[in-house]
Amino acid sequence: MKAIEQRLPQDYDKSFIVFRESGQFFPCPWHYHPEYELVLITSSTGRRMVGDHIGYFDKEDLVFMGPGLQHVWLNDENYVNGEAREQADGIVIQFVEKFLGEKFLEIPEMEKLKKVFQLASHGMVIQGDTRNQINNIMKQMPTMTGLERLSALFNIFHLLAHTREYELLASPGYVQKGCWNGSDRSAKITEYIMRNFDSDISLPEIAARSNMAITTFCNFFKENYRTTFVEYLNTVRVGYACKLIAEKNKNVVEIAYECGFKNLANFNRQFKKIKKMTPTDYRRTVDASA
Structure with a gap:
């Protein structure tokens, strides 16, 4: 829909x-x-x-x-x-x-x-x-x-x-992938996540790209984003999944993998944790608003 x-x-x-x-x-x-x-x-x-x-x-x-x-x-x-x-x-x-x-x-x-x-x-x-x-x-x-x-x-x-x-309101992953201009460290981290969230981004990888040790990066991320890197990444992925559910005729399995989740069980678990409902329930809610 x-x-x-x-x-x-x-x-x-x-x-x-x-x-x-x-x-x-x-x-x-x-x-x-x-x-x-x-x-x-x-x-x-x-x-x-x-x-x-x-x-x-x-x-x-x-x-x-x-x-x-x-x-x-x-x-x-x-x-x-x-x-x-x-x-x-x-x-x-x-x-x-x-x-x-x-x-x-x-x-x-x-x-x-x-x-x-x-x-x-x-x-x-x-x-x-x-x-x-x-x-x-x-x-x-x-x-x-x-x-x-x-x-x-x-x-x-x-x-x-x-x-x-x-x-x-809308999560970062739901908002269209775009170009984040800015020279500060947070802007560069956000840009990298938004361009690559559908791939396997590891904590050591993004810490290295940010020129920080892992512990330093985790502390920096928590202070600036008010959440952990993994929690933020899952929020972005689930937000993008909501966009696909609303706009594309794809099943839940396809959407899960397209958003960067490696298996359906983890996708369902993270989706329910973040949205307080299952992907199927979310699709029903969107369809009901048509």
């Missing part, structure tokens, strides 16, 4: 989209689009899937996502069946990266925001006081016009650029 590309209508005299979704339940399928997107739930409950992450939403839930990231919000059954006491309601903001011109993100003032945009490729749940402030702004934006509307978006950008109140 593949995600579909879905677009929201944009007014000809607006540089970005502010859209209110309201009804018995959210009708969107498993989809993606080329815009960055902020999704605020103002009413209803249910389950959201962002990449390979499955979580739950309630009122005031706020998520920021980058272009191309597959996602869906599924309301609880009482909304779908018309038994809820309230309607599903949410506010969506969408914008393309260059909506204010080619050089928009190249000016010095945008440096911190650029880093947030990079993190958005995973999807970010915004939390705490940052969430409260952004939600208050977003609730007013559907009635705003002109410079007031644009100014409100820049206020949101400011809050995103300076917050640490967030949780990343």
